[in-house]
Amino acid sequence: MAEKKLPFTKEQLIKIIEQYPTPFHIYDEAAIRENVRNLLKAFSWAPEFKEYFAVKATPNPYILKILREEGLGADCSSLPELIMAEKAGIVGEDIMFSSNDTPAVEFIKARELGAIINLDDISHIPFLEKHAGIPELICFRYNPGPLREGGNAIIGNPEESKYGLTRKQLLDAYRIMQDRGVRRFGVHTMVISNELDPNYFIETANMMFDLVVEVFRTLEIRMEFVNFGGGIGIPYRPDQDPVDLGYLSRGIKEAYEKKIVLNGLHPLKLYMECGRMITGPYGYLVATVLHKKEIYKNYVGLDACMANLMRPGMYGAYHHITVVGKEEWPLGYIYDVVGSLCENNDKFAINRKLPMVDIGDILVIHDTGAHGHAMGFNYNGKLRSAELLLRPDGSVEMIRRAETIEDYFATLDFSGL
Numbered sequence: 240m241a242e243k244k245l246p247f248t249k250e251q252l253i254k255i256i257e258q259y260p261t262p263f264h265i266y267d268e269a270a271i272r273e274n275v276r277n278l279l280k281a282f283s284w285a286p287e288f289k290e291y292f293a294v295k296a297t298p299n300p301y302i303l304k305i306l307r308e309e310g311l312g313a314d315c316s317s318l319p320e321l322i323m324a325e326k327a328g329i330v331g332e333d334i335m336f337s338s339n340d341t342p343a344v345e346f347i348k349a350r351e352l353g354a355i356i357n358l359d360d361i362s363h364i365p366f367l368e369k370h371a372g373i374p375e376l377i378c379f380r381y382n383p384g385p386l387r388e389g390g391n392a393i394i395g396n397p398e399e400s401k402y403g404l405t406r407k408q409l410l411d412a413y414r415i416m417q418d419r420g421v422r423r424f425g426v427h428t429m430v431i432s433n434e435l436d437p438n439y440f441i442e443t444a445n446m447m448f449d450l451v452v453e454v455f456r457t458l459e460i461r462m463e464f465v466n467f468g469g470g471i472g473i474p475y476r477p478d479q480d481p482v483d484l485g486y487l488s489r490g491i492k493e494a495y496e497k498k499i500v501l502n503g504l505h506p507l508k509l510y511m512e513c514g515r516m517i518t519g520p521y522g523y524l525v526a527t528v529l530h531k532k533e534i535y536k537n538y539v540g541l542d543a544c545m546a547n548l549m550r551p552g553m554y555g556a557y558h559h560i561t562v563v564g565k566e567e568w569p570l571g572y573i574y575d576v577v578g579s580l581c582e583n584n585d586k587f588a589i590n591r592k593l594p595m596v597d598i599g600d601i602l603v604i605h606d607t608g609a610h611g612h613a614m615g616f617n618y619n620g621k622l623r624s625a626e627l628l629l630r631p632d633g634s635v636e637m638i639r640r641a642e643t644i645e646d647y648f649a650t651l652d653f654s655g656l
């Protein structure tokens with residue numbers, strides 16, 4: 240069970256709203272720090288464990304700085320993400336550049352920062368060489384393809400995924416890099432997303448350790464690290480459980496001992512690049528009820544819309560909703576909770592059981608700390624909200640202001656009309 244509590248009281252929230260009008264996302268710094276510490280503690284047995292936070296989940300330099308202070312690196316896949324990591328003080332091999340379909344300028348910037356470059360395709364070798372030069376450390380992204388043939392039935396259908404190299408290409412790519420004089424190597428994969436079953440990740444670790452052994456046997460390359468990618472899910476629904484990090488870690492440790500240690504390949508560094516599980520549960524979208532409407536169904540209309548949180552409209556994703564101050568009221572009403580887009584997908588919840596909602600009520604939408612504000616857009620002239628940080632001492636800092644109409648018009652020159 241995932242308890243859907245708020246990190247502030249109604250009184251505190253009303254004070255915050257007096258200063259920063261709704262809608263906004265607010266992130267709980269103390270909870271993020273504690274969560275990161277738990278992850279690192281779970282993997283403290285590993286020779287060197289590093290989590291590279293997937294910047295796309297919450298691209299805010301203040302969040303990145305907190306994560307850097309806790310010892311995390313950054314997983315970037317675009318030029319702005321690289322620049323943001325740099326501004327937050329994350330540079331060198333604390334950046335994993337896991338891009339695909341990559342433009343040259345991004346490789347150039349990644350090389351300039353000394354980032355670990357994780358190539359998505361064998362054809363990127365000459366591209367990288369031409370535009371940015373070959374670095375001393377290189378990583379490739381593995382796409383295991385139709386896994387059933389390899390005796391691994393548990394992971395989905397990576398052959399439908401656009402990412403990574405095939406097994407044969409992977410071995411060719413390491414050989415090419417070996418010939419180019421590269422001496423430091425890593426390997427990466429990411430085959431699942433928002434997954435709550437830790438066995439999938441343990442299975443991935445087994446698969447990757449087998450690969451490390453195979454690369455050593457065929458090419459005499461001793462891999463420096465394995466990057467398992469991100470994809471650890473979070474309990475969006477109250478009846479779901481978070482991933483048991485202790486179980487996950489023990490399963491990976493067992494595989495490590497059996498496959499890496501026994502084959503004489505210890506020490507091997509273990510990396511992850513999770514986004515969602517780092518910040519997701521510790522962000523909240525706060526909105527005010529503007530209207531109620533009763534037609535064939537009953538609607539609650541907020542001052543936030545899909546531009547502030549796309550996941551429900553895009554994937555039908557569940558996000559828990561708390562009506563602030565009515566936590567103990569009976570869930571006696573059924574509403575669609577909607578925004579103002581001229582797009583019927585713009586619903587935060589459909590047929591949701593809630594206490595009676597009144598105009599002016601404050602609604603908190605849970606688990607918006609990852610892929611929330613980050614996926615915002617301006618369709619229909621909607622503006623992205625502010626982002627606030629709830630400090631461990633209870634104070635609140637604005638870490639990104641809300642967009643203004645001037646921002647919306649900034650790319651237009653009306654004088655040409």
Ligand SMILES: *Cc1c(COP(=O)(O)O)cnc(C)c1O
Nearest residue numbers: 293337469470471512513514515
């Ligand atoms: C999106 C992404 C991640 C992070 O995924 P989460 O589901 O947020 O953990 C990590 N690595 C790569 C390459 C990604 O594209």
